[in-house]
């Protein structure tokens with residue numbers, strides 16, 4: 354592996370090392386055969402911090418070193434646009450905040466920012482706690498009947514409901530199953546298109562295209578109904594939807610058109626529930642696999658909460674809970690790669706980056722970089738001391754990205770995840786159902802393939 358600060362402006366611009374590939378498809382089949390994570394880890398071990406891949410017609414550089422990632426996301430960010438991955442994501446989120454660029458993105462970001470600032474986010478605490486408690490009534494039944502649950506589906510439903518309530522004043526309890534299914538289908542198909550080594554035709558009536566169309570119809574119907582309902586009764590609302598509908602262009606005074614409102618609502622739903630849900634699923638898996646960590650967590654929850662439901666004000670008193678969350682996001686960052694497209698030629702670590710190619714800053718690899726993490730593959734929440742965190746260079750830990758395009762929902766996500774962990778862990782033990790093979794799967798987010806089944810054991814009556 355390279356030194357702490359590898360040379361970025363070397364005069365010697367040469368082609369980055371690459372594994373042997375096949376004509377035409379390049380490394381596509383090898384990547385599909387081994388899986389995204391294993392393939393990239395193996396290449397990193399063998400070829401170093403920058404690896405060049407040819408995925409069908411696309412040239413991609415995989416970046417593992419924090420200094421190289423910083424170069425792309427911060428120092429030379431003018432040279433890097435959203436690239437092909439985000440182009441394909443537009444199938445789902447249109448021209449929303451995740452995919453838009455330039456002045457238009459800047460204006461939308463300013464407009465959407467207010468409900469996500471650290472000052473406003475704690476106001477969602479009581480609504481989040483209420484939604485979690487209502488959601489868990491079903492778990493009490495499952496615990497009594499001894500049935501098992503799929504942790505991933507449950508977390509997707511829960512985070513969707515929390516988001517609906519806090520951002521759009523919507524009670525989604527009755528629709529959570531349908532909407533989660535539609536999202537899961539759309540995300541899986543769009544994810545497959547992103548990782549495919551070619552741009553598949555969108556018009557062809559293939560089974561995947563038809564399923565995507567159906568899923569999008571379900572989601573769009575609900576989102577447009579929500580917008581229309583609100584337009585009929587706009588009074589008394591101060592949530593994100595109200596802000597989107599009331600926003601006026603500072604130059605023209607025009608309001609956002611309906612498609613744009615749809616794209617922003619879809620973006621917030623997608624970016625704001627799937628990521629947190631996958632993170633929480635990994636938390637439950639890791640806790641089930643590490644009883645000593647789970648016991649330490651119980652001790653903290655008992656000492657601080659003594660059996661009462663956690664509130665936002667309790668979170669600063671739960672440092673170990675927070676360490677568990679950070680350590681989980683280190684090992685399993687929901688956004689495992691932060692793709693960008695090079696507008697012009699560049700040089701990273703002495704290697705040539707051609708104009709029009711893609712670069713993949715990889716949080717998954719950076720979070721396991723042995724120059725910055727001791728015993729990198731071990732789950733050790735204890736490593737998150739403030740002294741240790743202060744030593745980390747920029748972009749050594751970036752579950753929420755970095756630079757101007759870093760996650761707008763970061764504070765919201767941390768608060769929500771901590772409340773979910775503290776509430777659930779205090780009330781239930783989640784035991785892994787035996788005989789499951791859990792494999793990390795790289796769709797748009799990093800998720801356990803086929804979910805994770807748990808048996809729920811209540812810890813306290815009621």
Ligand code: HEM
Nearest residue numbers: 450451624625628629687688752753754758760761762766
């Ligand atoms: C654990 C949970 C989350 C993780 C790991 C996560 C991760 C990320 C990352 C890495 C990015 C940067 C992507 C890039 O630079 O290409 C991002 C952007 C974004 N995230 Fe999150 N996110 C989470 C939760 C949320 C939540 C709760 C919301 C909203 C409610 C949200 C909304 C967004 C939006 C809108 C963007 C695009 C920002 C922009 O480009 O201006 N995220 N997220």
